[in-house]
Amino acid sequence: MIIPVYRDIRALGALLAWLELEASGCETVVVDAGADPACEQLCARHGALWLAAQPCRGAQLNLGAAHARGDVLWFLHADAQPPPGAVAALRAAVEGGAAGGAFRFSLSAARGVMPRLIEHATALRAACGGMVYGDQGLFARREAFTACGGFADSGLFEEVPLVRALRRQGFILLSQPIAVSPRRWLRDGWWRGVLRNRALALAHLLGVPGPTLARWYRRPRPQQPIKE
Numbered sequence: 041m042i043i044p045v046y047r048d049i050r051a052l053g054a055l056l057a058w059l060e061l062e063a064s065g066c067e068t069v070v071v072d073a074g075a076d077p078a079c080e081q082l083c084a085r086h087g088a089l090w091l092a093a094q095p096c097r098g099a100q101l102n103l104g105a106a107h108a109r110g111d112v113l114w115f116l117h118a119d120a121q122p123p124p125g126a127v128a129a130l131r132a133a134v135e136g137g138a139a140g141g142a143f144r145f146s147l148s149a150a151r152g153v154m155p156r157l158i159e160h161a162t163a164l165r166a167a168c169g170g171m172v173y174g175d176q177g178l179f180a181r182r183e184a185f186t187a188c189g190g191f192a193d194s195g196l197f198e199e200v201p202l203v204r205a206l207r208r209q210g211f212i213l214l215s216q217p218i219a220v221s222p223r224r225w226l227r228d229g230w231w232r233g234v235l236r237n238r239a240l241a242l243a244h245l246l247g248v249p250g251p252t253l254a255r256w257y258r259r260p261r262p263q264q265p266i267k268e
Contacts, residue, residue: 042104051119056086071100098198121219139209140180148219154230
């Protein structure tokens with residue numbers, strides 16, 4: 041398991057605790073772009089390898105893969121909530137011949153029409169051969185990962201070339217859902233978040249460089265008004 045993190049200790053702690061219970065015996069590598077001593081101490085308590093890195097998610101993921109010793113690489117965001125039996129499902133997929141794959145997208149603790157629409161739209165896009173993104177718990181056999189060139193050295197859409205290459209070698213979308221935190225949508229508003237993500241994806245297709253997209257993505261946004 042390779043986990044890129046940047047100032048997200050609370051979410052990371054919950055994930056590491058889950059991995060200790062559900063994936064005991066598997067290696068965990070945390071690549072910290074904040075070089076936070078508290079993160080290093082947290083990893084030591086959970087038996088995870090801690091690496092310091094520059095704030096670039098693609099570079100973080102590649103660094104973690106270079107230090108990992110396993111034959112199968114599983115890339116998880118720090119706020120991911122994998123489903124029960126995720127490790128067994130992943131192993132079965134790889135042993136069945138898949139070069140790589142991902143889990144079904146879901147939003148954790150989010151209720152209402154918009155969260156469900158986002159989940160269904162994401163599932164439809166993936167089922168129709170569209171892009172699968174890193175928050176869906178991407179995994180790959182090491183030799184396939186290496187042959188595909190790993191992640192792009194960028195801070196956004198770093199998984200796009202890897203997923204496209206893995207699809208040509210054999211990519212499977214598992215039915216089990218991996219829960220993604222809805223905090224970005226709750227912070228920015230559901231419609232604003234959806235439109236922003238689609239605009240960034242379009243800009244990526246038009247050739248806007250990854251570092252520029254990452255700056256746009258992290259640009260401060262107006263806060264949602266608080267209703268009385």
